[in-house]
Amino acid sequence: MSSSTSVKMVKFNNGQQYPILGLGTWQATPELKEFEQTEIYDAVKSAIDIGYRHFDCAAFYNNENSIGKAIAEKIKEGVIKREELFITSKLWNNKHKPKDVEVTLKNSLQLLGLDYLDLYLIHWPVSTTEHPIAKDSEGRFIGTDDSYLDTWKAMEQCVQSGLTKSIGISNFNIKQVKEILEIATIKPVVNQVENNPYITQNKLKEVCESNGILLTAYGPLGSPYRGANSKGLVLLEEPIIKTIADKYAKTNAQILIRFQVQRGVIVIPKSSNPERQKQNFDVWNFEMSKEEMDLLESLNQNLRYVLLEPGMHLKDYPFNEEP
Numbered sequence: 201m202s203s204s205t206s207v208k209m210v211k212f213n214n215g216q217q218y219p220i221l222g223l224g225t226w227q228a229t230p231e232l233k234e235f236e237q238t239e240i241y242d243a244v245k246s247a248i249d250i251g252y253r254h255f256d257c258a259a260f261y262n263n264e265n266s267i268g269k270a271i272a273e274k275i276k277e278g279v280i281k282r283e284e285l286f287i288t289s290k291l292w293n294n295k296h297k298p299k300d301v302e303v304t305l306k307n308s309l310q311l312l313g314l315d316y317l318d319l320y321l322i323h324w325p326v327s328t329t330e331h332p333i334a335k336d337s338e339g340r341f342i343g344t345d346d347s348y349l350d351t352w353k354a355m356e357q358c359v360q361s362g363l364t365k366s367i368g369i370s371n372f373n374i375k376q377v378k379e380i381l382e383i384a385t386i387k388p389v390v391n392q393v394e395n396n397p398y399i400t401q402n403k404l405k406e407v408c409e410s411n412g413i414l415l416t417a418y419g420p421l422g423s424p425y426r427g428a429n430s431k432g433l434v435l436l437e438e439p440i441i442k443t444i445a446d447k448y449a450k451t452n453a454q455i456l457i458r459f460q461v462q463r464g465v466i467v468i469p470k471s472s473n474p475e476r477q478k479q480n481f482d483v484w485n486f487e488m489s490k491e492e493m494d495l496l497e498s499l500n501q502n503l504r505y506v507l508l509e510p511g512m513h514l515k516d517y518p519f520n521e522e523p
């Protein structure tokens with residue numbers, strides 16, 4: 201599998217087409233020294249060679265500079281053109297003030313070596329003070345009064361000024377999605393949330409989709425590097441998934457990625473390993489039955505890994521009410 205043309209595209213509510221499968225970049229080691237070739241630099245280059253065109257980035261991941269270098273290298277080699285790529289980035293919680301939004305987006309653009317983004321997301325509904333992870337004496341993020349509704353208006357300005365083609369949200373709950381929709385002139389195209397058979401979030405999915413917002417699944421493989429969940433379970437080792445994988449001669453990871461593709465959810469598995477990148481990209485030549493999809497859905501336990509614990513006390517913390 202090496203051609204990006206086989207990747208299914210989804211259509212956003214503004215008509216923009218986006219690859220349903222992209223590469224996650226969280227914890228792909230950021231640069232240690234300037235000009236050093238790093239894990240993420242190699243990972244993005246191999247992913248482009250394999251056929252990935254959609255990259256899920258964020259200012260918070262502190263590796264956009266290396267991603268930019270890898271993209272520039274592949275454009276220089278003639279392997280891809282900028283317009284064939286779909287680059288997402290995200291606004292971190294310390295930059296929610298309307299005056300900071302455009303400046304922060306431009307900073308990501310500079311690091312990525314691009315003159316526009318394809319998609320820009322508000323990373324979390326919570327807003328915090330200037331330092332990205334500043335905490336009080338109890339180890340909690342320090343909140344501000346900023347409203348994500350004002351932040352959204354500034355996000356809309358970024359579309360108007362051509363800095364990004366689309367805008368969206370991440371980690372927003374149903375109530376927060378509805379609030380955004382009430383004031384939006386430009387609707388979010390996606391809500392990026394934790395999603396896999398242990399946390400299917402079907403109610404949120406239904407509300408988003410009925411309002412023209414697609415879900416993007418983060419942690420689609422169950423974030424194996426975070427260890428077993430609070431019930432001692434590791435998604436990639438789930439026997440039901442193995443049974444289905446054996447039937448199609450696929451790996452458990454491929455089943456988990458295909459699960460999202462079949463339910464129309466954009467999916468962004470992270471891998472820095474070229475063999476696993478290839479495997480994760482090869483999910484187009486089989487179709488699971490409705491019974492198998494239902495079986496995978498039946499694993500749902502609403503268990504989250506990503507809780508943003510230091511932010512649980514903040515006024516806009518999204519997970520105090522389900523979903």
Ligand SMILES: NC(=O)C1=CN([C@@H]2O[C@H](COP(=O)(O)OP(=O)(O)OC[C@H]3O[C@@H](n4cnc5c(N)ncnc54)[C@H](OP(=O)(O)O)[C@@H]3O)[C@@H](O)[C@H]2O)C=CC1
Nearest residue numbers: 224225226256418419420421422423425453469470471472
């Ligand atoms: N909006 C948000 O708040 C969040 C967004 N995200 C985004 O979502 C992306 C994906 O989520 P993430 O947390 O990375 O978790 P994933 O579920 O994508 O798991 C990634 C891990 O799985 C391993 N892996 C990848 N492919 C395979 C495979 N085929 N078989 C076995 N192991 C595999 C990777 O290791 P290796 O690299 O060695 O292959 C890596 O450790 C992130 O990278 C980020 O871009 C993530 C968390 C929060």
Ligand SMILES: O=C1CO[C@H](CO)[C@@H](O)[C@@H]1O
Nearest residue numbers: 226258260323506507508
């Ligand atoms: O994108 C992200 C990566 O994971 C982090 C947690 O470990 C999240 O806080 C963040 O939103």
